[in-house]
Amino acid sequence: MIRFLVKGLMRDRSRTLFPLLTVAIGVSLCVLLDAYLRGVTGGVFNATASFVSGHVQVTTRARGREGAGASNELALLGVGRLLADLRRDYPDMTWTPRIRFGGLIDVPDSTGTTRTQSPAVGMAVDLAPGSPEYRLLRLDQSLASGHLPGAPGEVVISDDFARRLGVRPGDRLTLVGSTMNGSMVVRNLTLSGTVRFGVTALDRGALLADVADIGQALDMADAADEVLGFFDHGQYDDRAATRLVDAYNAAHPAEGDFDPEMATLRKASGFGSLVDVMNAASALVIGIFVLAMSVVLWNAGLMGSLRRYGEIGIRLAIGESKGTVYRALLAEAFLVGLAGSALGTLVGLGFSRYLQEVGINIGRMMRNASMVMDDVIRPRIAPGSCTIGFLPGLLATFIGAAIAGLAVFRRQTAALAKEFSS
Amino acid sequence: MRSIVQSPWSVWLLSFSLSLGTALPDGNAILKRIDDNVGADNRVVVAEMVITGRRGTRTIRTKSWISDTEKSFTEYLAPERERGTKMLNLGRQLWTYSPDSDRTIMISGHVLRQSVSGSDLSYEDLMEDPRLVNRYTAQTIGTDTVIGRPVWKLELTARTADVAYQQAKLWVDQERSIVLKEERCSRGGRLLKTTEVREVRQFDSRWLARSAVFRDVLKAGGGTELRLDSVWFNVNIPDSRFSKAALKK
Secondary structure, X not given: OHHHHHHHHHHOHHHHHHHHHHHHHHHHHHHHHHHHHHHXXXXXXXXXXXXXXXXXXXXXXXXXXXXXXXXXXXXXXXXXXXXXXXXXXXXXXXXXXXXXXXXXXXXXXXXXXXEEEEEEEEEEEOOOOOOOHHHHOOHHHHEXXXXXXXOOOXXXXXXXXXXXXXXOOOOEEEEEEEOOOOOEEEEEEXXXXXXXOOOHHHHOOEEEEEHHXXXXXXXXOOEEOEEEEEEOOOOOOXXXXXXXXXXXXXXXXXXXXXXXXXXXXXXXXXXXXXXHHHHHHHHHHHHXXXXXXXXXXXXXXXXXXXXXXHHHHXXXXXXXXXXXXXXXXXXXXXXXXXXXXXXXXXXXXXXXXXXXXXXXXXXXXXXXXXXXXXXXXXXXXXXXXXXXXXXXXXXXXXXXXHHHHOXXXXXXXXXXXXXXXX | OOOHHHOHHHHHHHOOOOOOOOOOOOHHHHHHHHHHHHOOOOEEEEEEEEEEOOOOEEEEEEEEEEEOOOEEEEEEEEOHHHOOOEEEEEOOEEEEXXXXXXXXXXXXXXXXXXXXXXXXXXXXXXXXXXXXHHHEEEEEEEEEEEOOEEEEEEEEEEOOOOOOOOEEEEEEEOOOXXXXXXXXXXXXXXXXXXXXXXXXXXXXXXXXXXXXXXXXXXXXXXXXXXXXXXXEEOOOOOHHHHOHHHHOO
């Protein structure tokens, strides 16, 4: 029976070509959209984890409440011991301390007078040899000129920022900021190099320095704003992160404002709800796609039924039951859906793979963005990408044929002879 | 840096004693009396700023040389970490010198909105035109009692849109024309900063607020107390004191 139907479909292309193309195009778009949204979400998660909050984050309770913009006054103290405890208790994770600071970068001329100034957002990370920060922040790949800080007082700034300030590696800068206690700090620095993170929000005016060096300058020796934890497999796992956070906070209840408290990336970065919205939007788009394809294929089925009006009439006249004819139409639709879905999945995966390699640069759209995400979006193919369009493709074809095929049951067998004679 | 003594936040510090009638007087006339009391004579002030943060208290001791309402030179005497830091304010311009970096840096832009040494005051607060009549129109809305003194209660409205605090309320000592309490608000009436005088004393025959607490309502912490230690009036201050060269000396 199946072979009979396949032969029919192959020999009568007008019955298959349009539905097959419709399904294939729809499924390929579905696969591409899914991979694109995975890429966007993954890009936001990865960039946020690397530059903002880690997969989990330990801060003081007060800082956790007030967010990343909080004053250094709310920093963690006794970070050496805290790090040692975290590394002992959670050895399958990478833990690293960071200090965030803001200030004014002043560039002197040859006489020491201010030549230019600009506000800067600073991040101090562990730059000791072998530090995980080189990998987490992709520092080696991000270096645009000069070298990474290696000596006290050396810093790197983003390449765009350096151009704006008109400075080059080796030039002297002065940081005007405030210590953890609020005292004014004026610290001479040497620009060792420039970096390009590929994240517009950071490339506008970021300054990167060694955490020990900046800790001394800001009265934050053995202190840090946050200790970030990263899963060793590199991907954010919300369930594992939530389990870890619940266990840590239960074991170390934060009673005072300055006790350490752990939070997941979703909570710490504050965009968990945004990701939920993106996931919901993705499901909605796929739902709309299935509905739209069903309508198109229903229409195609109706046209097919009209064109095959005579054929169906003859089949009914020679004794085939309406149910058999209807089931045959459904089986044909299933085969078309199967072939279309397979073709669409292959095309969608191929196109996604191509875009995954070349990327889509949205840097120009991100000029004023404050969200930390990579400027280049790379669609991400996951095991789910292979199946995401398949079921909708089959469903749409099936639903379309099922609705259109109902016309079979409206045919009056008693009137068939009259129809054929006219 | 314009000295705290010269700032609009603390015009009450240099107010003379004045007697006022008991009927509600014109608000603008009261403002003028407060401004007149500030005066424009040279003075040298030693003060302490006690900053109560969320983790503890810090005390900063400064000495300021002030000439009229436009020029001031401040040197940090303590704590040790900030000792030798100097600030020069000439009109709307502010420079700071740090002995650690041996650099003189002009403070401008968004840094002016930041707090002075972690206190509840910003550089911008201290650099505002100290003459109230230039910035506000006032209406006397009643009387009250603050630290046991009868006061006029004034409602102030900014004359121009560039004034940092578009509305304010003052509680002014009826007899001495010293501001004993102050509330500064945004255009929408949101309370932003407050000042409360704790102690009033005579310095060199003038009534001044010896101690006052400033609070940035949007900032967590216990406020910033300003205590006047010594004030010398009509001191001869050479012009060279108000030069960038003096910062490095």
